[in-house]
Structures are given as structure tokens and as C-alpha cells.
Amino acid sequence: MKQNLHPKWNHQVKVTCGCGSVFTTGSQLDEITVDICSKCHPFFTGEMRFVDRQGRVDRFMQKMNVAQQKQAAQKAKKSGSTDDTVEETQPTGEQMSYKQLLQNEQTRLKTQTRKVEKAA
Numbered sequence: 780m781k782q783n784l785h786p787k788w789n790h791q792v793k794v795t796c797g798c799g800s801v802f803t804t805g806s807q808l809d810e811i812t813v814d815i816c817s818k819c820h821p822f823f824t825g826e827m828r829f830v831d832r833q834g835r836v837d838r839f840m841q842k843m844n845v846a847q848q849k850q851a852a853q854k855a856k857k858s859g860s861t862d863d864t865v866e867e868t869q870p871t872g873e874q875m876s877y878k879q880l881l882q883n884e885q886t887r888l889k890t891q892t893r894k895v896e897k898a899a
């Protein structure tokens with residue numbers, strides 16, 4: 780048989796899971812670390828649990844907190860600027876929606892044509 784053809788096989792390789800469980804298996808590798816195993820996978824445990832080795836859940840929660848704080852600050856700003864009710868009832872050209880702009884333009888044109896008809 781040809782020499783050095785078959786890869787090295789370890790019969791007792793330690794597998795370490797993120798949940799803390801350790802078991803042995805056969806592999807070419809010397810040591811294996813996994814994020815999830817049959818002891819902690821929801822399919823086998825039947826319960827929902829966060830397996831978080833890289834701190835992804837924590838980072839997500841931090842991001843969400845920052846976003847919520849920003850939103851709250853923006854809301855506070857908005858509510859502060861719209862204290863006078865006149866601004867809300869009569870929006871300026873920039874704040875008007877396209878529908879409002881269109882309606883304003885239509886009424887303006889109607890009044891113009893009426894004036895022209897009266898003059899003629």
C-alpha cells in the first residue's frame with residue numbers, strides 16, 4: 780500500500796460545546812469546538828434558549844437601546860416644535876403633502892378661471 784496516503788485519524792477527539800457539554804468523537808482534527816450540540820439544540824431540548832458565544836445578543840440589545848433613545852429624543856424634539864397649533868392647521872409649502880399641494884393649485888386655477896369669465 781502507498782505510504783502516507785491515509786489521513787491521520789483520532790479516535791478520541793474532545794468536542795467542546797458553547798453550552799459547556801463535552802463529548803468525544805472520531806475526527807481528523809485534534810480538538811473541536813462547536814456553537815451548538817444535541818444537549819442544547821432546541822430540536823432536542825424542546826425549549827427556546829439563546830446560545831450566545833460571540834455576544835451577538837448583547838450587541839443587538841445595545842444597538843436597540845441606542846435606537847430607542849434616539850427615537851425618544853426625536854419624539855421629544857418634534858413634540859417641542861409643534862406646540863403652537865397654528866403650524867399644524869396651516870402647514871407651509873414644504874410641510875404640505877402632494878395631495879394638499881394639488882388641491883391648493885386646483886382651487887387657485889378655478890378662482891383664476893372664474894375671474895377671467897367675469898371679466899369677459
Ligand SMILES: [Zn+2]
Binds near residue numbers: 796797798818819
Ligand atoms: Zn451544546
